[in-house]
Amino acid sequence: MDNTHLPLISGIRHDNGALSDWYDKIILGDCLDVLRRMPSNMVDVIITSPPYADSRKHTYGGIDPDNYVQWFLPIAAELNRVLKPDGTFILNIKEKVVNGERHTYVIELILALRQQGWLWTEEFMWHKKNSPPGKWPNRFRDAWERCLQFNKQKKFRMYQDQVKVPMGEWAKSRLKNLSETDKRRDNSRVGSGFGKNVSNWVGRETVYPDNVLHLAPETGNKNHSAAFPLELPAWFIKLFTQEGDLVLDPFLGSGTSAAAARQLRRHYLGIEIKEDYHQLAVSNVEAIKVFPVQPRLFA
Amino acid sequence: MDNTHLPLISGIRHDNGALSDWYDKIILGDCLDVLRRMPSNMVDVIITSPPYADSRKHTYGGIDPDNYVQWFLPIAAELNRVLKPDGTFILNIKEKVVNGERHTYVIELILALRQQGWLWTEEFMWHKKNSPPGKWPNRFRDAWERCLQFNKQKKFRMYQDQVKVPMGEWAKSRLKNLSETDKRRDNSRVGSGFGKNVSNWVGRETVYPDNVLHLAPETGNKNHSAAFPLELPAWFIKLFTQEGDLVLDPFLGSGTSAAAARQLRRHYLGIEIKEDYHQLAVSNVEAIKVFPVQPRLFA
DNA sequence: GTTCCGCATGAATCGATAG
DNA sequence: ACTATCGATTCATGCGGAA
Numbered sequence: 261m262d263n264t265h266l267p268l269i270s271g272i273r274h275d276n277g278a279l280s281d282w283y284d285k286i287i288l289g290d291c292l293d294v295l296r297r298m299p300s301n302m303v304d305v306i307i308t309s310p311p312y313a314d315s316r317k318h319t320y321g322g323i324d325p326d327n328y329v330q331w332f333l334p335i336a337a338e339l340n341r342v343l344k345p346d347g348t349f350i351l352n353i354k355e356k357v358v359n360g361e362r363h364t365y366v367i368e369l370i371l372a373l374r375q376q377g378w379l380w381t382e383e384f385m386w387h388k389k390n391s392p393p394g395k396w397p398n399r400f401r402d403a404w405e406r407c408l409q410f411n412k413q414k415k416f417r418m419y420q421d422q423v424k425v426p427m428g429e430w431a432k433s434r435l436k437n438l439s440e441t442d443k444r445r446d447n448s449r450v451g452s453g454f455g456k457n458v459s460n461w462v463g464r465e466t467v468y469p470d471n472v473l474h475l476a477p478e479t480g481n482k483n484h485s486a487a488f489p490l491e492l493p494a495w496f497i498k499l500f501t502q503e504g505d506l507v508l509d510p511f512l513g514s515g516t517s518a519a520a521a522r523q524l525r526r527h528y529l530g531i532e533i534k535e536d537y538h539q540l541a542v543s544n545v546e547a548i549k550v551f552p553v554q555p556r557l558f559a
Numbered sequence: 560m561d562n563t564h565l566p567l568i569s570g571i572r573h574d575n576g577a578l579s580d581w582y583d584k585i586i587l588g589d590c591l592d593v594l595r596r597m598p599s600n601m602v603d604v605i606i607t608s609p610p611y612a613d614s615r616k617h618t619y620g621g622i623d624p625d626n627y628v629q630w631f632l633p634i635a636a637e638l639n640r641v642l643k644p645d646g647t648f649i650l651n652i653k654e655k656v657v658n659g660e661r662h663t664y665v666i667e668l669i670l671a672l673r674q675q676g677w678l679w680t681e682e683f684m685w686h687k688k689n690s691p692p693g694k695w696p697n698r699f700r701d702a703w704e705r706c707l708q709f710n711k712q713k714k715f716r717m718y719q720d721q722v723k724v725p726m727g728e729w730a731k732s733r734l735k736n737l738s739e740t741d742k743r744r745d746n747s748r749v750g751s752g753f754g755k756n757v758s759n760w761v762g763r764e765t766v767y768p769d770n771v772l773h774l775a776p777e778t779g780n781k782n783h784s785a786a787f788p789l790e791l792p793a794w795f796i797k798l799f800t801q802e803g804d805l806v807l808d809p810f811l812g813s814g815t816s817a818a819a820a821r822q823l824r825r826h827y828l829g830i831e832i833k834e835d836y837h838q839l840a841v842s843n844v845e846a847i848k849v850f851p852v853q854p855r856l857f858a
Numbered sequence: 859g860t861t862c863c864g865c866a867t868g869a870a871t872c873g874a875t876a877g
Numbered sequence: 878a879c880t881a882t883c884g885a886t887t888c889a890t891g892c893g894g895a896a
Contacts, residue, residue, distance in 0.1 A: 395886050
């Protein structure tokens, strides 16, 4: 595979060189080591889905739920350092069931991160429309995950207009179980808008979303499985960054965050410890076709 | 208003009399006092939405978020005592935003309840489909609340079949085609003595739900605002109790939990400290029309 | 080219059985 | 007794092949 246009760690100066040396890299290595070499206050948004406790034993060595907080805290400290003061950290995570109970490592992590200085600004909810099946005598299948938002300070950048949703789309994604009458009502509303003030309708074409995301997890459409669908990091990237900003994912996995960043013309920096995942990420990010940053006619 | 058929606290013996003395009552009083007079192990399910920190100041005197856990723990201890060993406690709650952050009293409460002996079995998510509009520079509108499930032991009663839902739209197209194949298969198998295919497909007209509830919050159809819509407690009541079981809500508010229990022919016990809410609850519960519990001919 | 249809698959969990 | 492994259970999506 030809990665020459995607320089890896070997091409990076370790003397706090130009920030752009860190742009658009997919680095093979332990994220704690790599993060410690990065300059401070350079990342605009961090979006990551760290290995779930014990669930990727063969991939990451498996983090014991009881040691999860202690394992994550040093990494979070570095994430805090490299993040810009007005940047945002999005943590996609969900506690697993241990011995019939939801384990508490996630909520303990929230408390620990606050003690570390992070502000727990918000908890978004990712509703997984097609969660894996399963039935147990004491439990239904799990259809949601947390997307925890942390910040370094109360004032942070947020471009809410970038994630406004057309009302039709919103209603569509609202839920598949919308009744036919709802759909008809929606259509009739569009039709009945004819006599109304056009500017009113234009103004109502898009609405702000809420803090619940309805996305289907990506299932084996390629020959890999992504932790989350491209739309998930894309949504947060649009919300918290502008074109040319830097998106960091310290647990890149198959590269979804970096792919989303590239597609949205943000710079990306991904770190992945497993070589096969790293290769997969490079390949997946390469596959993203982007227009040149200035797709205009020659002057 | 004629409440004679809904005896209140004054009609209850304080000597641990018959359990049925506590059935179908709506009690005006402080829930901690009332709970302490109740016999142990008598309640099948507890469903409640306690006063939100600081947000009902004029109603409940306002619980400071920083003291929320300490305020709730003694109540939770009594709830644990009165709950049957195989019963379930559902806590509908959502942390409010304080000083730009989600406050931590809810997740601290989870940890404290576990230390008290509760098992944190599951966290259901209530997605509020029509959440009230609102926009802030750093935050979207909040469209979900937690429904925390706690139990006294790993084995608890759960009637999953009672909350099955129709299959998704996707099944219709498939069901058509597969029904023909299924019939053919069934015919061939009838000859060989295996006749379970048809019944399998009949059973598959409904599927088990997941742990995300999609309900619209009750909008001001009365002149009050209900903490949750009737469907919310109804769902948990169907899931965790059978007809004739006892449903407890120690913070009854306008009576939604008791109304749902009555409608589903469960016994109810509601406690409410504010007199106007108490009256409202009595009125709302009275308004629920139910068939007699034993609509049979005289023996 | 479209549309339709069949099929594999996913960050799961429990209870029983085995060591 | 305590840990490790395995089978059973189940929904909705998107891909690929077929009509």
